[in-house]
Amino acid sequence: MIPVTVLTGFLGSGKTTLLARLLKSPEFARTAVIINEFGEVGIDHDLLEAGEESFVQLETGCLCCASRGDVEATIAQFLARRERGAVPPFERIVIETSGLADPAPILNAVMREAARGTGIELCNVVTTVDCVTGLDALAREPQSVRQVAVADRLVLTKADIGGVPPALRAHLAAINPGTPATEAQFGDVDVARLFNAARDPAASFEISSRDAARRVHAHHNDIQCIVIRREQPVPALLITLLLEALADHCGAELLRLKGLLYIKERPEHPAVIHGVQHVFHAPKWLDRWPSGDRSTRLVLIGRGLSAPWIECVMAALETELVEIAATNRSRPVAIEN
Amino acid sequence: MTDPRRTAPNEAIATEEALAVLVEASLVLWGCPGEVRRSASGAISVRTSEHQAEIARAEPGVPFRWSITIDRRRRHAGSIPGLLRALRLALDESFQPSRARIAALEVGG
Numbered sequence: 302m303i304p305v306t307v308l309t310g311f312l313g314s315g316k317t318t319l320l321a322r323l324l325k326s327p328e329f330a331r332t333a334v335i336i337n338e339f340g341e342v343g344i345d346h347d348l349l350e351a352g353e354e355s356f357v358q359l360e361t362g363c364l365c366c367a368s369r370g371d372v373e374a375t376i377a378q379f380l381a382r383r384e385r386g387a388v389p390p391f392e393r394i395v396i397e398t399s400g401l402a403d404p405a406p407i408l409n410a411v412m413r414e415a416a417r418g419t420g421i422e423l424c425n426v427v428t429t430v431d432c433v434t435g436l437d438a439l440a441r442e443p444q445s446v447r448q449v450a451v452a453d454r455l456v457l458t459k460a461d462i463g464g465v466p467p468a469l470r471a472h473l474a475a476i477n478p479g480t481p482a483t484e485a486q487f488g489d490v491d492v493a494r495l496f497n498a499a500r501d502p503a504a505s506f507e508i509s510s511r512d513a514a515r516r517v518h519a520h521h522n523d524i525q526c527i528v529i530r531r532e533q534p535v536p537a538l539l540i541t542l543l544l545e546a547l548a549d550h551c552g553a554e555l556l557r558l559k560g561l562l563y564i565k566e567r568p569e570h571p572a573v574i575h576g577v578q579h580v581f582h583a584p585k586w587l588d589r590w591p592s593g594d595r596s597t598r599l600v601l602i603g604r605g606l607s608a609p610w611i612e613c614v615m616a617a618l619e620t621e622l623v624e625i626a627a628t629n630r631s632r633p634v635a636i637e638n
Numbered sequence: 639m640t641d642p643r644r645t646a647p648n649e650a651i652a653t654e655e656a657l658a659v660l661v662e663a664s665l666v667l668w669g670c671p672g673e674v675r676r677s678a679s680g681a682i683s684v685r686t687s688e689h690q691a692e693i694a695r696a697e698p699g700v701p702f703r704w705s706i707t708i709d710r711r712r713r714h715a716g717s718i719p720g721l722l723r724a725l726r727l728a729l730d731e732s733f734q735p736s737r738a739r740i741a742a743l744e745v746g747g
Contacts (some may be wrong), residue, residue, distance in 0.1 A: 537743040548736035566745040624649035
């Protein structure tokens, strides 16, 4: 599988600087990069020095506004050229979005391409946040909030100027609780840790009890984060039906869903699920629980989500599945003579 | 004779109660003002300014769990999400259900 990392973040938040560091790192030598710049003439690709085994392709316009087919087509072209030997045999793909882009449609496109069995997988979403201007951007720019909402990892850039404002940390934790945040001092950051495909899939589920207690965070621009927690194991069917209801009724407004699931049928193995809008990754089963906390934790981030409605869906599904189990138990058993 | 489709009564009542609460919450989410009531038989009636719907258990012999009659037209649903989809399609003209179907979670070791 070729891992795909989506690098996003608002204008001027240091995405290209981070990408430049990545491409200079020997362990990321074989990287194919797709850069999306807003406007017809891009310069970001000229700011990057790619080694002989990496290459950079510029896409102008706005990937998230262009038809999703453009992202899929670019990835398909990359893979075809790799197959023909027309480009170096890259081992990963990084898509740097425009600072103005809504990353959700791009993630959606990558996940759809992965689901077609093309040999790629969405590995990581890295979002850069400027420590100096980040709070202002989050207050003024809805896209900036969406970029934080979908992150697997946050990079707090320009922390060397005045540190990381506590208000910024609190705001980021409210939008996307439990997501690891790394500080970049003078552009210096451990890129291997950020972009490594072998990341801990359960890393972002260490939701604090305070986050879980608050459960719903409303923001001025309607982006909400809802945390659902269940201490008891849930039937696998409940998750399937819940996702179906979410896909139907939240769809495009569901920016991100991530969950660590305590499944009744496989209690020793937590399942990790990820989703963007109405596209959900096939769950990954972990070998063991990452900590002593064996509970289902679902984090939903999106616009206009309703925590009471989601709780009602869960409650109705739970009671119906209890009823089905009781019905099955009370069915007459045929006894053969 | 035992009806193999019979449900355990207490659990069945709990399901209908939870479903009625969910339908009410769904009307709010969809921005469709309406009234939700439960009848003595357990059926759930939904009345909006333009439509009337009744949700009940599917009749025996039908391979679905639920029946939903909307403006006198009956259809069936195999699950609660299917039921919600059918209801919203009737009540909310702007609704576009997801074209993707969610595959069952594989639990085999």
